[in-house]
Amino acid sequence: MMLPGFPEAAPLAGLAGGLLIGLAAALMLLGAGRVTGVSGIVGRAFGINDSGMSWSSAWTFVIGLPLGAFLVATLKGGFEPEFVPLPLLAVAGVLVGFGARLGSGCTSGHGVCGVSRLSQRSLVATATFMIAGIATVAVMGAL
Structure with missing residues (x-):
């Protein structure tokens, strides 16, 4: 079933994007010895x-x-391009930065790199991200 407003190629684009993210994370780990955490x-x-x-x-x-x-x-x-008012963008950026500091990393570091290494901290953080995301979508959908 396709979602309204999403083209039929969306699953393939998502797969290609996921493969590229995984490749970039692997290259960073193998080449530089660093985990690809964007917030860091x-x-x-x-x-x-x-x-x-x-x-x-x-x-x-x-x-x-x-x-x-x-x-x-x-x-x-x-x-x-869709422009977001600058004050809203600034508040969102501060909240994301605060969340990344509070969670000791961001979704890329925990979700892509930490989960693949079976890090307990990353498994908990990723579960928290997912639950918060699902709850946000449910609330926004109900509004």
Whole structure:
């Protein structure tokens, strides 16, 4: 069953995206010996923490994330950006940063890398992310 508003290719796009995320995480672990936790890498880029990665490598990763998404969207025929009011965006960013600090990592670090290493902390964190996400969707759907 397809969801309304989602193209039929969505499952294949999700599979391809998942494979690329897994490949990137594996390359980072094998090449640099580091877990691919985006919050840690962003923290290193802004000098907030020392993730064991060079400052220039952190910035390359941070710039590559939106640049890669922009490139794919452009190759697929473009996109229509939706602008979020700056104060709302700032509050959301602070809340995400606070949550990543509180949870000792973000969804990429725990969900992709930690779960694959069977880290108990990551298993609990990922279960918490999933429960919160499901609850949010249920509440938003009921509204």
